[in-house]
Structure formats: structure tokens, C-alpha cells
Amino acid sequence: MTGFENAIQNYKLQENNESFLVDDLQKTLKCCGFNETQDWIHFYPQVYNKTHLPLSCCHDSKVQISRCSVHSASKTPCKTELNKVFIDFKKTYYILVGIMFALVVTQLYALYFVRKGNNIVHQSHDSPDSNANP
Numbered sequence: 001m002t003g004f005e006n007a008i009q010n011y012k013l014q015e016n017n018e019s020f021l022v023d024d025l026q027k028t029l030k031c032c033g034f035n036e037t038q039d040w041i042h043f044y045p046q047v048y049n050k051t052h053l054p055l056s057c058c059h060d061s062k063v064q065i066s067r068c069s070v071h072s073a074s075k076t077p078c079k080t081e082l083n084k085v086f087i088d089f090k091k092t093y094y095i096l097v098g099i100m101f102a103l104v105v106t107q108l109y110a111l112y113f114v115r116k117g118n119n120i121v122h123q124s125h126d127s128p129d130s131n132a133n134p
Contacts, residue, residue, distance in 0.1 A: 004034050033057070037053065040053050
């Protein structure tokens with residue numbers, strides 16, 4: 001069982017941190033339940049049914065919702081939306097690692113050329129021709 005499924009199981013009708021987390025995720029990701037909308041009915045049969053789900057499951061911004069039903073709720077499970085978020089994060093992570101690698105290589109090249117330039121300058125000052133007077 002995942003953390004989100006646990007949060008749904010620990011969801012309280014009163015306000016608490018897990019309830020805020022679940023509601024906020026469902027609103028933000030426009031999803032309902034972890035595996036399916038029926039999760040709410042499964043975990044809370046005494047409270048939720050096909051005509052009554054948490055308001056955070058309904059996302060129609062054009063209509064002010066006072067009751068959320070299975071028919072008006074999002075059909076997308078939150079598991080699907082969370083997977084999309086993690087895949088996007090993973091892609092971004094790989095891009096950032098690639099950029100950091102390119103910066104490190106650039107810095108190493110710069111360091112190499114600076115040191116090579118310093119060696120040339122020191123060699124020209126140390127050569128016997130540089131001490132001779134014309």
C-alpha cells in the first residue's frame with residue numbers, strides 16, 4: 001500500500017493534514033482516488049457512495065459544486081497522474097545532470113588552458129634569452 005492510499009484510508013471528515021494533502025492533490029492533479037474513484041466507496045462505505053464523494057474529486061471550474069458524485073467526478077486515478085509527475089521529474093533530473101556534466105567539462109577545459117598559458121608565460125620569463133640585454 002502506498003502513502004497516498006494510506007492517506008486516503010486515514011482521511012478524516014474533519015480537517016487534518018492528511019485530509020488537506022489528499023484534497024490538495026486531487027484538486028491539483030485533477031484526479032480522484034488512488035487506483036480509481038471507487039476507492040472512496042471501498043474505504044468509507046458508511047460515508048461515500050456513487051452519489052456522494054469528496055468535493056476535491058470534482059474539478060469542473062465552470063460550475064459551483066455542492067455535491068460530487070461518481071458521474072461528475074474525475075475518472076482519472078491519482079496513481080496515473082502521480083506517475084506522470086514522477087516521469088516529468090525524472091526527465092528534468094536527467095537534463096539537469098547533463099547540464100552539470102557539461103559545466104564540469106567546460107570548467108576542466110578552462111582550467112587546463114589557464115594552466116597551460118601560465119606555463120608558457122613562466123617558460124618565457126625563465127628562458128636565457130629573456131635575461132639578455134640587447
